[in-house]
Amino acid sequence: MxxxxxxxxxxxxxxxxxxxxxxxxxxxxxxxxxxxxxxxxxxxxxxxxxxxxxxxxxxxxxxxxxxxxxxxxxxxxxxxxxxxxxxxxxxxxxxxxxxxxxxxxxxxxxxxxxxxxxxxxxxxxxxxxxxxxxxxxxxxxxxxxxxxxxxxxQTREEKxxxxxxxxxxxxxxxxxxxxxxxxxxxxxxxxxxxxxxxxxxxxxxxxxxxxxxxxxxxxxxxxxxxxDKPPENKPKEQRKAFRPFIITKDMIQKAVFGAGYPSLPTMTIEEFYEQKVKDGTFHPPTSQGHSMQDWASDPDKDKEAQEREAEEKENKIEQDDPEELQKARAMDDWKDDHRRGWGNRKNMG
Known part of the structure; x- marks a missing residue:
């Protein structure tokens, strides 16, 4: 064929x-x-x-x-x-x-x-x-x-x-x-x-x-x-990305971070403290002792003040100053009645 x-x-x-x-x-x-x-x-x-x-x-x-x-x-x-x-x-x-x-x-x-x-x-x-x-x-x-x-x-017989x-x-x-x-x-x-x-x-x-x-x-x-599949839901609005702020030790660090990370807002500790005082979070310092503001204004000067304060305290103890002796005895008595680790245990037994 x-x-x-x-x-x-x-x-x-x-x-x-x-x-x-x-x-x-x-x-x-x-x-x-x-x-x-x-x-x-x-x-x-x-x-x-x-x-x-x-x-x-x-x-x-x-x-x-x-x-x-x-x-x-x-x-x-x-x-x-x-x-x-x-x-x-x-x-x-x-x-x-x-x-x-x-x-x-x-x-x-x-x-x-x-x-x-x-x-x-x-x-x-x-x-x-x-x-x-x-x-x-x-x-x-x-x-x-x-x-x-x-x-x-088919039935079983037919099969x-x-x-x-x-x-x-x-x-x-x-x-x-x-x-x-x-x-x-x-x-x-x-x-x-x-x-x-x-x-x-x-x-x-x-x-x-x-x-x-x-x-x-x-x-x-x-x-x-x-x-029958329902239409896809509209895409959820993307949450704004969290933008952290950086507390820098001094203006030099602020300049460094600012240059390296221009998109990240930065502030010095002094600026941070002034902002907190302004909004009422921190209270202005008193004339006694050293403070965070003192440290922010002049860290070296604040350090010298702390060393001088510690030296005066040590001299008073060596000279048996009544006021310092009374403070030391009160602290020893408090330690005897309050063992270490007792504080804020929240009913843990």
């Missing part, structure tokens, strides 16, 4: 599709690997070309029975199933693209099952044949998981029966596959082999369709969640 213009032959395209499926069925590489995805793209491309060629040649008709189809053409009924298999294993970067692949794979599997049902190869539930209809999908899953799938759940039939079918197809490798194969064996393959893929297509419908529901719920 070679087309004009040197185009690929339908049997060659089918062999390419089959070869791609065998590679994917036996590979242990992850589905996202380059080799796997390359095989998938090759299979999809060859499969779609083959399907278009089948349609152009009008190889199948809804008015025919499977007995009327030529033996070497029966295998082409598998093409939509293969393309569906490749499509659902194709990786995408965005979730929106995944939704499109799920719909495409569903359409291919459904087309395959519809053809099998039309030719009487297998009896297919009508609900599965209408999965591409949006109204049917909504009817199957109005408020959660597809109810249609729940209705298709056991299906499992046994599948096991027998797999063994039969494996046996026929070995016979197909012989140099001369009877037409009857070929026909039985291709029909066995189709029946195998009917089971595979049903299982994959159920998985795809579950995925369709999950994608739908995801869309709904995104649609």
């Amino acid at each position: 070679e087309k004009e213009g040197g185009e690929e032959r339908l049997p060659d395209l089918y062999e390419t599709v089959w070869s791609c499926w065998e590679k994917l069925d036996s590979t242990e590489e992850p589905s996202s690997s380059y080799n796997v995805q390359k095989t998938i793209i090759t299979g999809i491309t060859a499969g779609m070309k083959a399907i278009r060629m089948v349609n152009e040649l009008c190889l199948f008709s809804s008015n025919e029975e499977i007995e009327e189809v030529a033996t070497n053409e029966i295998k082409y009924l598998l093409l939509p199933a293969f393309v569906g298999y490749f499509t659902e294993r194709k990786t995408v970067k965005k979730m929106e693209d995944r939704e499109g692949l799920v719909k495409e794979a569903t359409a291919y599997y459904t087309d395959f099952l519809r053809n099998c049902d039309s030719y009487g190869v297998a009896k297919i539930d009508k609900k599965l044949l209408n999965l591409t209809s949006e109204s049917q999908q909504k009817a199957m899953c109005p408020n959660g998981p597809p109810q249609g799938l729940a209705g298709q759940m 056991i029966k299906s499992f046994k039939e599948k096991k027998e079918l797999d063994a039969k197809v494996t046996e026929l596959h070995e016979k197909m490798k012989q140099e001369h194969v009877d037409d009857e064996i070929k026909r039985e082999y291709f029909l066995g393959l189709i029946k195998q893929w009917v089971g595979t297509a049903k299982e994959n369709l159920e998985s795809l419908q579950v995925e369709t529901t999950m994608l739908g719920l995801r869309h709904q969640a995104l649609d």
Whole structure:
């Protein structure tokens, strides 16, 4: 069946599709690997070309029975199933693209099952044949998981029966596959082999369709969640950054910090003290003793005053000054009655 213009032959395209499926069925590489995805793209491309060629040649008709189809053409009924298999294993970067692949794979599997049902190869539930209809999908899953799938759940006995039939079918197809490798194969064996393959893929297509419908529901719920998501709150106003002030020891330090950190407000201790006196936090100093103001005005002079005061106190003690002796005895008595650490214990025992 070679087309004009040197185009690929339908049997060659089918062999390419089959070869791609065998590679994917036996590979242990992850589905996202380059080799796997390359095989998938090759299979999809060859499969779609083959399907278009089948349609152009009008190889199948809804008015025919499977007995009327030529033996070497029966295998082409598998093409939509293969393309569906490749499509659902194709990786995408965005979730929106995944939704499109799920719909495409569903359409291919459904087309395959519809053809099998039309030719009487297998009896297919009508609900599965209408999965591409949006109204049917909504009817199957109005408020959660597809109810249609729940209705298709088999009983335990039916599952056991299906499992046994599948096991027998797999063994039969494996046996026929070995016979197909012989140099001369009877037409009857070929026909039985291709029909066995189709029946195998009917089971595979049903299982994959159920998985795809579950995925369709999950994608739908995801869309709904995104649609129901409230708009993001307006960004909160940023709090003004805390700007510390620096108390410098003298005007030289103020100049240094001011030069290095021009954005930070600075003040000398004298300026700080004057500001506190002005707002009433500190009280003006008395004439007795040294004060913070004295130290701020002239630190060296204040230090000399403290040393002079300490020296006078020491001289009075050495000379047995009555007033200083009385102060010292009072302090000793106070220490005897107030052990260290007693102060401000806040009922700590």
